[in-house]
Amino acid sequence: MDALHRTLYVPEILANALNQDETRPLIQLLGGPMMTVGDVRDEASRFVQALSSLGLGKGKRLGLLSANRPEVLHLANAVQLLPAIYVPMHPLGGFDDHLHVVTDAQVDVLIFDAERYADRAKALAEAVPGLRLLAFGGSELAQDLSALAATFSPQQLVPPLVDGDDIVRLGYSGGTTGKPKALASVQRTGLHTIQLMMSEWEWPSQPRFLCCTPLSHAGAAMFIPVLLRGGTMLVLPAFNPEQVLHTIQEYRINTIMLVPTMIYALLDHPRFDEFDLSSLETVFYGASAMSPVRLKEAIERIGPVFMQFYGQAEAPMCVTVLRKHEHDVNDPKRLASCGRPVPWLHVELLGANNQPVADGEPGEICVRGPLIMNGYRDLPELTAQAFDGGWLHSGDVAVRDPGGFLRIIDRTKDMIVTGGFNVYPREIEDILSLHPAVSQVAVIGVPHEKWGEAIKAVVVLRREKGVDAQDLIEMVAAKKGSFQAPKSIEFVPSIPQTPVGKPDKKALREWYSKEV
Known part of the structure; x- marks a missing residue:
């Protein structure tokens, strides 16, 4: 490897940045103390040492299930510096999705928030014999990783030499069209994401x-x-x-x-x-x-x-x-x-x-x-x-x-084929959103004997406002033609969302297909 011209990846950028301006305030969990750059650097060092002492070093797959707390950030930094492979699980995900991630990614250890996710960690450990657990905070289920890290003295951050194709993270797609798929995020991807965020x-x-x-x-x-x-x-x-x-x-x-x-x-x-x-x-x-x-x-x-x-x-x-x-x-x-x-x-x-x-x-x-x-x-x-x-x-x-x-x-995959015509739900959603009573809307196709699929709009109304469903249907028909107008409209208090905040059209299609 040509050391003179070698590209620096995220571990080195992270270590370089944490070694500068150590007294500057950097991160604070609301209600907690402000941590300086130096504080975050020292915690990264402690977590690296704690994980290493447990045999969780280069290439090990570290699953995470936690609410927002400083330890999440310390762990993410430590994963880069080991370097291990990070397998984060969305805190709003369901048991089946979490189980799929643990088994599909072949997680070596699941690190969980003892205050919020002890029950889920216990259920996952029961479903996956041999799954190793660590906790943020005191827990009867597992050793407290935070307490273990606190026993180590900070050392100089020494970033590992990594290659652009080294896997640093196994992320999972939202699963809106099927089981979540594992995406291998490599050092190159992480570097260019940061560079583009900085420049654009x-x-x-x-x-x-x-x-x-x-x-x-x-x-x-x-x-x-x-x-x-x-x-x-x-x-x-x-x-x-x-x-x-x-x-x-x-x-x-x-x-x-x-x-x-x-x-x-x-x-x-x-x-x-x-x-x-x-x-x-x-x-x-x-x-x-x-x-x-x-x-x-x-x-x-x-x-x-x-x-x-x-x-x-x-x-x-x-x-x-x-x-x-x-x-x-x-x-x-x-x-x-x-x-x-x-x-x-x-x-x-x-x-x-x-x-x-x-x-x-x-x-x-x-x-x-x-x-x-x-x-x-x-x-x-x-x-x-x-x-x-x-x-x-x-x-x-x-x-x-x-x-x-x-x-x-x-x-x-969301396109609706009704009576041989292709209909794009986003266009219908944008029209329905023009009505002052509409707060949110999701348009899906549901099975229909005659047309193959019928257009259905699921609508959340704004507070203290109302509208007749037929008025909304006619509004779309006037702009896009009757074949693109919803055949039915359902008023609901909320639209289900995926863990990453997208309207969960898969869930909607499953729900309303049962009515056909």
Whole structure:
């Protein structure tokens, strides 16, 4: 290996950054003490030593199931520095999904939050004989990893020499179209994700970042950019709309990352107008499509501070961006856009035979570049499908306008075929969202004897507002034709979500197919 020109990967970047400016405040769990850069560095060292003493070093697969707490971050840093393989399990996931991850990833040890997940850890250990457990906090089930780490004295961080194709994380897809699939995230992917976030995302000059998403997942992705930009991170245990509003006001938060359903919850909170949110400079949002109507409302009520990122687990977070100044509140199509491709990747809309489509024609977003995963672990057929023609096929269908902005019209697997016509649910959802009584909507296809599939809209109404279902059906028919209008509309108090905050259309289709 050429030491003179060798690329530095995340372990070395992390160690270099933690060895500088050690007295600077860096991270605080709400209600707890502020930890400096030096404090975080020392805890990373202690966790490295503790895990090593238990034989959990290079290549070992460390599963994690925890709510937001500082130990999650210390563990994530230690995994990079060992280097081990991180297998985070979403804190909102169900037992079956957690069991699938533990068995499919062949987890060597499951580290769990003793306060929140002791019962789940016990059930998993009973289902997987021989599963080794460690705990954050005192537990009858397992040794306390936090207490063990506290017995070690901090040592100098010595990052390992790693290669770009070394696996650092086994992430799992959301499972909206089947069992979650293991994605092998390698050092190269992690490095380029950080580089793209640093270069393409619109950060305040000194971030005061509020983390209310899981630290085991998206929340942790923000840590190194905040560290490198000289910022601080305040962590909430979980997303609570009123607590988020209060925290932004009290701590003068200037940046936050939210998924659309979180933004809806903030806007719909009855006390929203009581809070001063003027400190916000950038609201990063993504992970699922946002209603253009609700986005316009958010800009008008909070300010022109919204920046969208688009990616997926297979190519994380940085395929396209819609910058703050590109949000035109007078152009619904622009607000429905996921932005333009970043210049560091090759992005095309491909149609039949993997050929580019013309502007205005639907095509699948396909990507080439260093951001892309190495493949689905132990699933060669699915990997071959995903990489067909030498491209990563995203599964998202979009159109491109003459300015280069991409507008996703739907997932290929969510497309509805009714009476021989292709219908993209996203287009129907955007129309229904125009009605002032509609807060959230999800459109699915349900089995139908005559048409094959019938269009069904599941609608959450805004507080103290109502609308007749037939009015909504006629609204769509007037804009898209009767064949694209919903055949039925169901009013519900909430739409089920996947653990990462996306509308769970798989669950909706399963539920409503039982009625047919």
